[in-house]
Amino acid sequence: MGGSDSEAAEIYRQTVASGWASYIRVESLLIATDPRPLGFGALTVRELLVAFEIPLQWTYRRPRRGDDGMIGVEMVTAADLAHLLILLEATGFTIDPTPLCEALRPQLRTREHLTAAELAIWWHPKERHRSAPKVLATGPRGTWGTPGHDLITATGYRADLFRDVAGNATALTVSAPKWRPGRRLAA
Incomplete structure (x- = not known):
């Protein structure tokens, strides 16, 4: 804490x-x-x-x-x-x-x-620490642009910030440290 x-x-x-x-x-x-x-x-x-x-x-x-x-x-x-x-x-x-x-x-x-x-x-x-990535976006994935900044938090979460050509933030994704693609979640 x-x-x-x-x-x-x-x-x-x-x-x-x-x-x-x-x-x-x-x-x-x-x-x-x-x-x-x-x-x-x-x-x-x-x-x-x-x-x-x-x-x-x-x-x-x-x-x-x-x-x-x-x-x-x-x-x-x-x-x-x-x-x-x-x-x-x-x-x-x-x-x-x-x-x-x-x-x-x-x-x-x-x-x-x-x-x-x-x-x-x-x-x-x-x-815990295995959930699918969380996404906050202004539009569909094809409109996000490219990731510009990423960071790894102290608890191992990876955050990627996407920006459009004008430099505006378009999406933020946060992936859990133990999440694996294709993994089936309980709920």
Whole structure:
């Protein structure tokens, strides 16, 4: 992990205990583990959640006798947070979703049906660092141009940036260190 391991561990603990993580906790976790996605105003947490199709939901404390109003907080489920971390790791960020996934997996053993996020948690130990390349592109592959920059992250992910003839970025591909072409993935 990047910044504060103890802060990340506490956020994981609270998320598993409640089943939810507030928007602020998600932001704090990302900053504690790998601040790059949020660095220099590059992306907001909301933009990351939208990009990875992770839903924010308004949640409210259960009303008590005499309550006549409630204040809502935007949160993501614990499973959705783990899925976000899995996706960020698969995109090359130095975020380790393993502690949260390991804490949530026992709950999944008793369920007959799993959501997409829960399935990602279930398969995480087997698929970690083996996922198919992630692609972010402005058009079909034939329009990407040629790769101009590539880098290998500290965790072994290879990122290739493609540019058109005008020098505009047209695509970004990120390949996992243990991915092999033709390999059949679990999910």
